[in-house]
Amino acid sequence: MNKKTVTIIGFGRFGKTLYKLLKDDFDVTIYQRNKKERTNFPVITDIKIAYKSEIIFFAVPIENFEPIIIDHKKYFRPDQILIDVLSVKTYPAKILKKYLKGTKTQALLTHPLFGPDSSKNSFADLPIVIDKFLTTNKTYQFWKKYFLGKQLRVIEMTANEHDKLAANSQGLTHFIGRLLKEFGVGKTQIDTIGTTKLLEVKEQTCNDTWKLFINLQHYNPYTKKMRTKLGEAYDKLYNKLIPTQAHKDSLIIGIQGGKGSFNEEAILYYLKENNSGNYKIKYLHTTKKVLKSLHEGTIDQGLFAIHNSIGGIVMESIEAMAEYKFSITREFAIIISHALLIRKDAKLSDITTIITHPQVLAQCKNTLKEKYPNLKQTSGEGKMIDHALVAKILSEGKLPKHTATMGSKILAKIYDLKIVEDNLEDLQKNYTSFLLVGR
Secondary structure, X not given: OOOOEEEEEOOOHXXXXXXXXHOOOOEEEEEOOOOOOOOOOOEEOOHHHHOOOOEEEEOOOHHHHHHHHHHHHHHOOOOOEEEEOOOOOHHHHHHHHHHHOOOOOEEEEEEEOOOOOOOOOOOOOOEEEEEEEEOOHHHHHHHHHHHHHOOOEEEEOOHHHHHHHXXXXXXXXXXXXXXXXXXXXXXXXXXXXXXXXXXHHHHHHHHOOHHHHHHHHHHOOOHHHHHHHHHHHHHHHHHHOOXXXXXXXXXXXXXXXOOOOHHHHHHHHHHHHOXXXXXXXXXXXXXXXXXXXXXXXXXXXXXXXXXXXXXXEOHHHHHHHOOOOOEEEEEEEEEOOOEEEEEOOOOHHHOOEEEOOHHHHHXXXXXXXXXXXXXXXXXXXXXXXXXXXXXXHHHOOOOOOOEEEEEOOHHHHHHOEEEEEOOOOOOOOOEEXXXXXXX
């Protein structure tokens, strides 16, 4: 009796595994648009010949499935059976329903839960999910019996049920595998059995293409919920390891600025207003470092500037806030004023450059343009964005003598600097809002 004819569309890693499964029982050909190299496999490049087969398997990347169906649908016949082997099922079901509407072409949904690595030696007891979908009872029973005959473990399941379960099994496993690779986990001399298993997960999942990983996450409607739940579980577990208070005897508050900064002025104002008990201030200089320290549990609360009456939002803080989760304890504002400060051994005529926080420059823009138009205005990078730190370094002679900074006049007293002029802000009542935050 003549063997049934099969064409496999796509011949990647799983296409070769599929050929190995089918070749002894069917007359199999492989369709590739372009034959890239000489091969012993029965590869054809003529699509019309490819679709003369009775059975068409689609072993293509998930993202390419719809474009291929659109391109090939003119070759579908009423007596044909289309079988997909995609790792997601509701997506191909939706596509096939759309483009087979009004035709008699049959379609079977399958997901072989194995790959080239797990099927090297045998297919025995490897699982495969099948969904009757758009096939007759006769066709469905034929393929069920065939897969059982190949000693596969057949799991009958709807496409929707498959994707729900797959999100929390295959989707989760691939996500964890890629996470382990991103983390950089590797073998050590003291690996436990558990560690060895983790390394196996990383190796197995990362053997598959990055495209497959992305498609598994994007085309299964339930993987987004899985990732959200995983993130929430991570946060919950991580936070259980953070002490209730960083130091048992006092509250540790990290602030965006250094000693003498407006952040220090703001936190001292807040603590006085709220009759706070024992506390220690950590000068962290940047909002990012405040939120990072809060996340790591080395401080209990954090404070940073968020908005100014004339300077608008503090971009440094907005950018840092996008990276971390935190709770807002309090929002409040204080009036601030800006002084131009230089070293005691310098004269105003020596000064060529002002280095300070970009918000200070924004709040004094018009005044500086009118009174000091020849001075170059700039901001430091990293923690040097903090004008209080600039004042400290300037006083230590680590910045050129021709440099000035701007900030609270209290900096002059702390760091022995000279005040050239105070109250340079463009608004008489120059309010800056601050956020006090917690984990």
